[in-house]
Each structure stands twice: as structure tokens, then as C-alpha cells.
Amino acid sequence: MSVENPAVDWGQALASIESAVNPHIGSGKVADYIPALARVDPNKFGLAVALDGGEMHALGDADESFSMQSISKIFTLALTLKQIGDDLWERVGQEPSGSPFNSIVQLEVEQGIPRNPLINAGAIATTDSLVSAYGGGEAGADKAIADLLQLFRRLSQDDSIAIDLNVARSESDTGSRNRALGHFMASFGNMTNPVEAALSAYFRHCSLAISCRQLARAALFLAFDGTDPETGEQIITKRRCRGILAVMMSSGHYDNSGEFAYRIGLPGKSGVGGGILAVAPDQGTIAVWSPGLNQAGTSMVGSLALGELVKQTGWSVFG
Numbered sequence: 126m127s128v129e130n131p132a133v134d135w136g137q138a139l140a141s142i143e144s145a146v147n148p149h150i151g152s153g154k155v156a157d158y159i160p161a162l163a164r165v166d167p168n169k170f171g172l173a174v175a176l177d178g179g180e181m182h183a184l185g186d187a188d189e190s191f192s193m194q195s196i197s198k199i200f201t202l203a204l205t206l207k208q209i210g211d212d213l214w215e216r217v218g219q220e221p222s223g224s225p226f227n228s229i230v231q232l233e234v235e236q237g238i239p240r241n242p243l244i245n246a247g248a249i250a251t252t253d254s255l256v257s258a259y260g261g262g263e264a265g266a267d268k269a270i271a272d273l274l275q276l277f278r279r280l281s282q283d284d285s286i287a288i289d290l291n292v293a294r295s296e297s298d299t300g301s302r303n304r305a306l307g308h309f310m311a312s313f314g315n316m317t318n319p320v321e322a323a324l325s326a327y328f329r330h331c332s333l334a335i336s337c338r339q340l341a342r343a344a345l346f347l348a349f350d351g352t353d354p355e356t357g358e359q360i361i362t363k364r365r366c367r368g369i370l371a372v373m374m375s376s377g378h379y380d381n382s383g384e385f386a387y388r389i390g391l392p393g394k395s396g397v398g399g400g401i402l403a404v405a406p407d408q409g410t411i412a413v414w415s416p417g418l419n420q421a422g423t424s425m426v427g428s429l430a431l432g433e434l435v436k437q438t439g440w441s442v443f444g
């Protein structure tokens with residue numbers, strides 16, 4: 126669906142992004158329901174664009190690590206589809222929820238089947254499938270996380286990427302809502318592992334610490350039909366890559382997904398750590414980070430930066 130664009134003048138594009146975001150740096154509200162995230166400096170802003178062939182353009186705090194949070198759900202989904210294939214879709218839907226990320230209301234009406242793999246309930250169910258694919262229980266959770274971490278390190282070409290265990294602990298200590306989602310799905314028979322085992326993997330993948338530069342590099346396979354354009358490694362098939370991008374477009378920002386698609390026109394995924402990953406098919410990936418969030422949990426300044434980037438590059442998939 127992408128269109129041919131003339132070469133982008135990156136010097137000019139980054140300068141326009143910088144002047145568009147500067148007056149707004151610090152706006153929005155830092156997530157505080159996970160105490161470890163509340164301590165992050167709201168004035169941070171970083172952006173990185175990764176292109177085919179290793180070309181990279183960056184701005185601001187692009188080398189500083191932040192908490193990946195729900196952006197990790199994309200990589201968990203990719204690895205789960207690789208491990209168990211389309212069986213996943215028997216227990217998780219593909220429809221937008223129109224509800225907040227941690228909502229429980231639809232689950233009762235829809236018999237414990239979460240709307241999509243990017244809301245918390247759907248990501249917990251997906252993680253549960255992944256844990257089972259690695260043998261199940263706490264040992265399966267540890268193996269799944271070890272493999273996911275290894276995938277990140279390989280894709281970002283950086284072995285220093287790690288899980289921030291303080292954030293993971295903080296999430297677990299305040300994780301009543303996610304536990305409720307897990308047990309509620311279990312009551313409908315939609316959990317295969319003990320809820321705590323699935324959650325221990327879920328909290329850990331949400332707590333991966335990563336920089337914009339590392340994230341943009343790691344996600345590049347999503348812009349090139351599931352294959353890392355530099356190494357040639359196929360991470361997922363073209364068909365599944367297309368499916369993941371479709372789910373990102375329709376559900377990547379919860380009840381803010383429609384507005385994001387309207388304004389930016391790229392498949393994306395936000396996290397309450399203030400990161401947003403956006404994918405421009407056949408062009409490249411963009412990772413942006415600024416901790417202040419809007420009501421739906423999407424970075425305010427990050428989304429402004431993406432709006433300006435699309436204006437400068439013409440990268441919207443809608444032409």
C-alpha cells in the first residue's frame with residue numbers, strides 16, 4: 126500500500142520535527158500507576174528513524190533507555206505467531222476494542238476472549254500461549270523471556286538490552302488489574318498456565334528497557350515483510366507481518382487508535398513508558414519517546430513528532 130516517495134531531506138525533516146515539538150516538551154501526564162515509571166523525567170524527548178541498509182537518523186535523547194511497556198506486545202505477538210501459528214486467533218480476537226488498555230468490561234460479554242492482542246487482556250492471553258509453547262509454568266515463562274530477550278538483542282544488534290527488574294517488580298506489586306484480567310479469562314477456560322506464570326512473563330516483557338535507536342533498529346523487519354533487511358533473517362512470514370501491521374493500525378493505541386490512524390496514517394504501538402513505535406512499510410521504522418501521556422496512554426509529544434514526520438516524509442500508508 127505504500128507509495129514511492131522522493132528522497133527525504135533528513136536534515137530538514139528533523140529540524141521541522143524539533144521546532145514542532147519544542148514548545149510542547151513536558152506536556153501530558155507521566156504514568157504513575159506503576160510507581161517505577163512515575164520517577165521518569167517528563168522533559169525527555171528522543172526520536173530515531175531506521176532505514177533499510179543500516180541508515181539511521183536521530184534526535185534528542187535517542188540513546189537513552191526507557192521502559193518499553195506495551196510496545197513489547199508487538200514482539201511477543203510476532204514470536205507467538207511464529208511458535209504456535211494461527212491457533213492464537215482461537216483465543217484472541219482481531220477487532221479494535223474502543224476501550225482503555227486495561228478494561229475488563231468486554232471480557233464478560235465476550236466469554237473471556239479478548240478483543241485483540243494489544244490490549245492488556247489480549248497480551249496476557251498471547252503471553253500465556255507463548256509460555257505454553259516453551260513448556261509451560263514458571264520454567265516456560267523463563268524460557269520464553271530468555272528467547273524474547275535474545276531476539277531483541279539480535280535484532281537491535283546490541284547485547285546490552287535488558288529487562289529492568291525494578292520496573293517488573295513494581296508492575297507486579299501494583300498488578301491487581303492485570304491479575305483480575307488473567308483470572309477472569311481463566312474462569313472462562315482461556316488460560317493454559319497458572320495466571321501468575323503468564324503474568325511473570327508479561328510483566329517482564331513490558332519492563333524491557335530500550336532506547337529509540339535500539340527499538341527502531343529491532344522493529345525494522347516489520348517494515349520489510351517480516352525479514353530483517355540487513356541480515357536477511359526472516360522473523361515472520363510476509364502474511365503474518367501484514368496481519369500484525371493491520372492490528373497495530375486498528376488497535377495499537379486502544380481507544381485512541383482511530384484518531385492516530387486519521388492523523389498519522391501509520392501502523393503504530395504506544396506504551397505507557399512514553400514510547401511509540403511506528404512502521405512505514407517498505408521505508409523504515411520510527412521510534413519516539415517522551416514520557417507525558419494523553420488520556421489513552423499515548424505519548425503526547427511523541428505523537429506530535431510523528432504527525433510532523435509524516436508531513437515531512439509523506440509516509441502515510443494512505444498516500
Ligand SMILES: NC(=O)CC[C@H](N)C(=O)O
Pocket residue numbers: 194195196226227245296303331395396397398422
Ligand atoms: N499501555 C501500556 O503500556 C500498559 C502496559 C503495562 N505494563 C500494564 O500492564 O498496565
